[in-house]
Amino acid sequence: MKRLAIGLLGLMACGQGMADDAGQRVAAWAPSVTPGGPAFHAQTLRMAVHPSVGGTAPQVRVSNLYGTTPLQVGHATLGLQASGASPVPGSLRPLTVGGSASFTIPAGGEVWTDPVPVEVKVGKNLLVSLYLPDAVASSTFHQDAFETTYASADGAGDHAGDVDPAAFTETSTHWYELSAVTVAAPKHDTLVAFGDSITDGYNTPVSANARWPDALARRLVAGGIPLAVVDAGIGGNRVLTDVVPDVARGVSALKRFDHDVLSLPRVRTVILLEGINDIGNNAGPDGGPLTADHLIAGYRELIRRAHAAHIRILGGTILPYRGAGYFSEDGEKTRQAANDWIRTSGEFDGVIDFDKAVRDPAQPQRLKAAYDAGDHLHPNAAGMKAMADAIDLRKVR
Structure with a gap:
């Protein structure tokens, strides 16, 4: 041959x-x-x-x-x-x-x-x-x-x-x-859901396509909105640092953005939901502890690179995680500070309040029980659908 x-x-x-x-x-x-x-x-x-x-x-x-x-x-x-x-x-x-x-x-x-x-x-x-x-x-x-x-x-x-x-x-x-x-679809553009295990669909049923990007794609099809959706999530991934020695969790978001987003055709919009693994592992740059300012600097760099490529980038707020194995009070303060910046800075082209969509109203530092896959960190299939339903489709067009 x-x-x-x-x-x-x-x-x-x-x-x-x-x-x-x-x-x-x-x-x-x-x-x-x-x-x-x-x-x-x-x-x-x-x-x-x-x-x-x-x-x-x-x-x-x-x-x-x-x-x-x-x-x-x-x-x-x-x-x-x-x-x-x-x-x-x-x-x-x-x-x-x-x-x-x-x-x-x-x-x-x-x-x-x-x-x-x-x-x-x-x-x-x-x-x-x-x-x-x-x-x-x-x-x-x-x-x-x-x-x-x-x-x-x-x-x-x-x-x-x-x-x-x-x-x-x-x-x-x-x-x-x-x-x-890729496919030829002349009237469509590409939307990239970029994140960690929550975007990757961790703990959702096998072969059910129950990740939140899947649910978003179905909403777009039903609404006649010409956007293809790809899931660029990696379990355990971080914004700032590589996961070593567990290389299957990937190089940092900063390092993989060009390949996983910019190499794809006709990308119009990115939805960024990442940072909980930086927070949970207290993984700041150069091996030091993490601050909200470190995380925000990483977000700003991803925004800069998206805009340089004429791509809109929407910021997703970080989900609650009290009760998860790597929860800490200091980490919660960092999460709240990062979410405040995502919501109020105006530096993203739009905000998707995933945190609000899945948190327990009575205990807002926790996932709503009906949306909790069991580890108090990852949403189940119902939680994934709630995340997709929280996205204003006018923002992603």
């Missing part, structure tokens, strides 16, 4: 910008990625992708962003999900790069596949399959997918074109080696 080796020039030439409809594309799905994924050897991965918007000619961004060795893809396909690892019969299409059915991505690189001539329907899952013929020491992945991914056994070979799901004997709830899917 012909294999395309992609160097830096190849990454540029095979990218999304070469598509004829490049100016009409939006991101229908784009999870943030981190290092720390497991090793694979001659295995096929089959992953469910839930697009927030319909369109045509999907392209997939295959990622080796955190790989330490070249990533070889021997065969890749895209199809419509019937159920589990089963595609709709007749829906599988090859994913190619520069016309080649196999390709190699250097360590630290990513590549966009060629457009696939199929229609993507909003809310109807796609299945992306990657056959990895050579050993992958550590994969680029998204840890908390809350979606079932299927894999063949170690050494089982190429099953990317299988309609019968029998070869997919292993499951996980992670996404591997994928960082975006």
Whole structure:
């Protein structure tokens, strides 16, 4: 089988910008990625992708962003999900790069596949399959997918074109080696929900698409508002500092903003909800304690970079967390100060008061019991819906 080796020039030439409809594309799905994924050897991965918007000619961004060795893809396909690892019969299409059915991505690189001539329907899952013929020491992945991914056994070979799901004997709830899917949707723009585990949907039901960005996307579709929504949340992520040694929690928001937001097409609006992990871990810059001023400086830098790219950025207030494992009185004071600044400074292009939407009116430092997933930090599915419902859709257009 012909294999395309992609160097830096190849990454540029095979990218999304070469598509004829490049100016009409939006991101229908784009999870943030981190290092720390497991090793694979001659295995096929089959992953469910839930697009927030319909369109045509999907392209997939295959990622080796955190790989330490070249990533070889021997065969890749895209199809419509019937159920589990089963595609709709007749829906599988090859994913190619520069016309080649196999390709190699250097360590630290990513590549966009060629457009696939199929229609993507909003809310109807796609299945992306990657056959990895050579050993992958550590994969680029998204840890908390809350979606079932299927894999063949170690050494089982190429099953990317299988309609019968029998070869997919292993499951996980992670996404591997994928960082975006775009579609041609000429009347749409992209909205990025940028945050930590609360945006990532921690502790919501698997395969239910019950994260608050999912609920927001459904509201936008129902209201006829042409915005695709992508979820750029990472569990445990912080604004100011990397999470070390737990690299699966990602580099800081400041470091990943360019990749997770600015690299996506036609981003119009960002909703920023992040800071509770900085507060809970008292993680200030240079290893020192955190102050509200530190956090505000981080917000200002993200605002500056969004505005430099002509993107609107809305500030989400930090949710209550009394009762959570890392709650402290000093941390609560920092949270209140940060929220006061978000609400009153006027530096964001708008404010979404997530705190008000989910707090207990009688005990405002706590999540409302009906919205508490059980750890007093993360909202459950009902809380996620309340967060999405608190967003004034006029602010995100």
